[in-house]
Amino acid sequence: MVNFMLKISADLENLTNLQPQGGCDDPSFPYLFKLKCGRCGELSQKETCVSLGDTVPLLQGKGTTNLVQKCKFCMREGTVTMIPGKGRPLTQEDCEGGKFAPLMLFDCRGYEPVGFVFGAGWKVESLEGTKFEGIDLSGDDFSEYDEKGECPVMISNLRSTFEPVK
Template identity: 30%
Template sequence: MVLFVLCIKAELDGIESLSLIKNTNLCFSLRNPLSDYEVREKVVFNPSELLEQDESDREPPHHFALRWEGSKKYSTLTVLDDDGAKSALKKISKKGKKGGKGGDDEHLPRDVTPADNDNFVPVLVMECRGLEPYAFHPMGNEFKIISDGGTVFDKDVDLSEGDWGDYDEEHDASVSANEFQSKIISI
């Protein structure tokens, strides 16, 4: 089991928080960690839907599965909820994989706030077996934004071009998220 953390950053203006919506389609590019040439570009899955499994399946429940060429077993990806992420990060910390730090709170998913400008923030933890996500591709509508005035923008928040802006009519203020970037780290 390897954990991968999707981290994002953006310059927020007039925004209280930017968060990943948990029940929407996500798009990642994946590679076979045992092969330099086997990749699957722009794979889409929904982290709120587990794949159906037969009773004979030995794999734990997961959100995405694929079988690499020549492999007998499926490679799987499971998006962890907050409790699952906390537990998995604690297990890895106990195994000594985490270099000397007492806690893994820095890898727990959370919302991006204006205090985070210019810093990557973890928003999603994935447990992967036999595959490695290496790129995140925003498609639109994966994110929710709350303005400084408390207005929720959860439709048409499209960061695929790197920038998003709107107007909070209720509070007479413009809101924007600029210079969006993402990276995936392994733990």
């Protein structure tokens, strides 16, 4: 059993607290990434979608998981279970320090997550407190004007990594 922490970073201009629309533990937020088989190393052709709100029973009958999937190459079955309560928003301080913020923890058995895809459903707030919601980051950036703070705001240079956690 290996846990992987999804960490994100970006350049936030006059912004802070980048996170999924309903927070880091939003049950409807779709986490999209590819899976690498732990046995044969095959990488899934398409991104896999995992969300806290979707659960399936484990075949052994003990508990649930968020994803059960078979490798198309070696036919080995693996699971991905999301562990809420371990993430937090990406702040302006993180960005200034060149740091990544932990977003979600995944318990992966038989698979390794790779290549997180930023999509729709994000929120962020300006340093003046203006909230921007429903942001689509699939285009790799976001720019707007904060009327309250009278300044441009921007998200760019999106980065992500999956780090093994013991």
